[in-house]
Amino acid sequence: MQSANIVDKLPNHSTKQYGKRDVTELKFIAVHHSATEGGDPFSFARYHIETNNWPGMGYHYVIMPDGFTYKTNNITTVSFHVKDNNPVAVGICLVGNFDIANPTQEQYNSLAELCRLLLQEYPWLKIKGHKDLQEQRTCPGKNFDFLYLHTLLRNRPTYEDLEKENAELKERLRQIKKIAEV
Numbered sequence: 001m002q003s004a005n006i007v008d009k010l011p012n013h014s015t016k017q018y019g020k021r022d023v024t025e026l027k028f029i030a031v032h033h034s035a036t037e038g039g040d041p042f043s044f045a046r047y048h049i050e051t052n053n054w055p056g057m058g059y060h061y062v063i064m065p066d067g068f069t070y071k072t073n074n075i076t077t078v079s080f081h082v083k084d085n086n087p088v089a090v091g092i093c094l095v096g097n098f099d100i101a102n103p104t105q106e107q108y109n110s111l112a113e114l115c116r117l118l119l120q121e122y123p124w125l126k127i128k129g130h131k132d133l134q135e136q137r138t139c140p141g142k143n144f145d146f147l148y149l150h151t152l153l154r155n156r157p158t159y160e161d162l163e164k165e166n167a168e169l170k171e172r173l174r175q176i177k178k179i180a181e182v
């Protein structure tokens, strides 16, 4: 996953400021689509500040169509993206309108990798769509496939999985050698 931390590079509101939280307060990863054809973290941040009059960028991460992932807020920042659930949710936005188009394979891959990293740090988090956390929302769009995301998350071997597999293979080899010696 190609990524960049641009938390300190994004614009902020001239007077307003987001609140802070402890990571133990987190409950959800909220998946969003941008509902736009294009755009990038800078254009979304400007929109959130200038049009919505928010303190800053709403999302914590933005995933571009080519899979490139931007970190756009610290996890401890209570930014705006799921209304009442803002204090307990980390917002990840995939660029695109998934009512019309589909997320790219690169976006699904990067999202799965990012979720895996977040779940390593905060294993109690549940992955939800924006629509699951705020009424009358359709985000991240009807074409976003949560089942597929979960398939990717399950199928990707972790370092621990690979180590376990390696240990099992070594043990089998040891057994075979023992039998051969007899």
Ligand SMILES: [Zn+2]
Binding pocket: 031, 032, 033, 081, 130, 139, 140
């Ligand atoms: Zn959303």
